[in-house]
Amino acid sequence: MSPVKVFGHPMLTNVARVLLFLEEVGAEYELVPVDFVAGEHKRPQHVQLNPFAKMPGFQDGESLHIKSRAIAKYILRKYGGTAGLDLLGENSGIEELAMVDVWTEVEAQQYYPAISPVVFECIIIPFIIPGGGAAPNQTVVDESLERLRGVLGIYEARLEKSRYLAGDSISFADLNHIPFTFYFMTTPYAKVFDEYPKVKAWWEMLMARPAVQRVCKHMPTEFKLRARTRCLCTPRGCVPCRAGDDPTQEKRPPSRGWVIICPSTSSIPFQFQQHEESACASARASPDSLL
Amino acid sequence: MSPVKVFGHPMLTNVARVLLFLEEVGAEYELVPVDFVAGEHKRPQHVQLNPFAKMPGFQDGESLHIKSRAIAKYILRKYGGTAGLDLLGENSGIEELAMVDVWTEVEAQQYYPAISPVVFECIIIPFIIPGGGAAPNQTVVDESLERLRGVLGIYEARLEKSRYLAGDSISFADLNHIPFTFYFMTTPYAKVFDEYPKVKAWWEMLMARPAVQRVCKHMPTEFKLRARTRCLCTPRGCVPCRAGDDPTQEKRPPSRGWVIICPSTSSIPFQFQQHEESACASARASPDSLL
Numbered sequence: 001m002s003p004v005k006v007f008g009h010p011m012l013t014n015v016a017r018v019l020l021f022l023e024e025v026g027a028e029y030e031l032v033p034v035d036f037v038a039g040e041h042k043r044p045q046h047v048q049l050n051p052f053a054k055m056p057g058f059q060d061g062e063s064l065h066i067k068s069r070a071i072a073k074y075i076l077r078k079y080g081g082t083a084g085l086d087l088l089g090e091n092s093g094i095e096e097l098a099m100v101d102v103w104t105e106v107e108a109q110q111y112y113p114a115i116s117p118v119v120f121e122c123i124i125i126p127f128i129i130p131g132g133g134a135a136p137n138q139t140v141v142d143e144s145l146e147r148l149r150g151v152l153g154i155y156e157a158r159l160e161k162s163r164y165l166a167g168d169s170i171s172f173a174d175l176n177h178i179p180f181t182f183y184f185m186t187t188p189y190a191k192v193f194d195e196y197p198k199v200k201a202w203w204e205m206l207m208a209r210p211a212v213q214r215v216c217k218h219m220p221t222e223f224k225l226r227a228r229t230r231c232l233c234t235p236r237g238c239v240p241c242r243a244g245d246d247p248t249q250e251k252r253p254p255s256r257g258w259v260i261i262c263p264s265t266s267s268i269p270f271q272f273q274q275h276e277e278s279a280c281a282s283a284r285a286s287p288d289s290l291l
Numbered sequence: 292m293s294p295v296k297v298f299g300h301p302m303l304t305n306v307a308r309v310l311l312f313l314e315e316v317g318a319e320y321e322l323v324p325v326d327f328v329a330g331e332h333k334r335p336q337h338v339q340l341n342p343f344a345k346m347p348g349f350q351d352g353e354s355l356h357i358k359s360r361a362i363a364k365y366i367l368r369k370y371g372g373t374a375g376l377d378l379l380g381e382n383s384g385i386e387e388l389a390m391v392d393v394w395t396e397v398e399a400q401q402y403y404p405a406i407s408p409v410v411f412e413c414i415i416i417p418f419i420i421p422g423g424g425a426a427p428n429q430t431v432v433d434e435s436l437e438r439l440r441g442v443l444g445i446y447e448a449r450l451e452k453s454r455y456l457a458g459d460s461i462s463f464a465d466l467n468h469i470p471f472t473f474y475f476m477t478t479p480y481a482k483v484f485d486e487y488p489k490v491k492a493w494w495e496m497l498m499a500r501p502a503v504q505r506v507c508k509h510m511p512t513e514f515k516l517r518a519r520t521r522c523l524c525t526p527r528g529c530v531p532c533r534a535g536d537d538p539t540q541e542k543r544p545p546s547r548g549w550v551i552i553c554p555s556t557s558s559i560p561f562q563f564q565q566h567e568e569s570a571c572a573s574a575r576a577s578p579d580s581l582l
Binding site: 051052063065066067069070073074077078094095097098101102104105106108109110154157 | 342354364369445
């Protein structure tokens, strides 16, 4: 039995990040499912692992860790050496190490805020409307794409000078782009990357990595509707879809707040049943924690 | 002349973060003012330093760096050794280093999103309304305070076990809380910290540090109105305040978007003059980049 346990679902971006680095270094690990639909991440057993009631939880023997980026660094430091990987640049000089830090921060503070609203508008928000009737907020999408193009333009210039973001070797910074960009590439706006040939080639290099492919196969690329078995929970209440509801008929929840989604094509699918409204409060999850 | 140059204004949180770590390690540096009111951060001279047109820019001899957290780590690695500081925990074991990473991520992803809306609602948004007539959105404030209390409760439990967040020694994680918490403490909700005695004591320990005091003296604690010389710029246009405007009369900008603010009590004050609407587009700054 491996001492390393990851608690969560592999479709969630923060869980995928941790799995990605475990796969990169070739560490053995055990994935322990957390049924977030049933609210298991908010129960004492999980909160003991992660006081913020977020996923993933992470255990390495007696040692508990939280925050996916911090866990990823821990994995690289503890297990990366035997794999001959220096993704953090810590075996290089101060300048090389600084470049990994810079592009890791750029991903978190420039790239993610630009790309994530498109994914929310095109995948998550339409998905949470039973019947799939919600159109993306085109203003939000357009503004985010404009911002994303600005970021990708800077990436393009950077990737004309080096093979990867922090230099000619792949680093922690590059791989942190995987989870959310993977979902962006399932939206109608994936072709934005075609405008930036160096960025596109960089992305294809990342996706060609066996470790990346092993992790991404657990991330759904289609979010089909299951209106008959789905229940929308928001802070203002719950809009359960009853058996016999017409799945083509739109049924709006009272707000775009907390929701449960059910990915129908995940290779480790979460199926969940209709439940009473009173059961929803403990079961709700946020879009942020889902993707 | 020092090889280290910081380009920006010390009231901005990201500039303050960099100055804080320079002061902690006792490195010599030169602060080069960037007149963001005049849009200097968007001009080619600054964009050469920082392609994202953000502050600070940072130069160490021939080496250029961006992203305040990455710059701070670079400073600690390059200059921290001579000061006998190991704020990143890199001279400790993997577990200790991981704790610094964990609490650094917690600050960025749990603490900042909880505390920052209160600062925006109580300081920045009211300030941008000439005449100071805008009331904070109490729903946003209350929700953020509830979220902040949840985070502070976890901090309290943590600080019952160790003197600082990552252990019994001060670290990078603790000091990253300084810039935004400093501004929160100027709001009417500063007393929330009184509910968490360990957190309050921790904050007072941080504020007692000479390096922290040297940096914070350049951060304003009052944002007085200067309606007669202020100009509000938003993405939708510009609402200049004319000489002779009644400063007690509220004048709403067309949106709560991009604005210029003028801190009247900064010890390195930015005074700016009325200007024509056509001059505003290049001069606008965002609240995010300001505090």
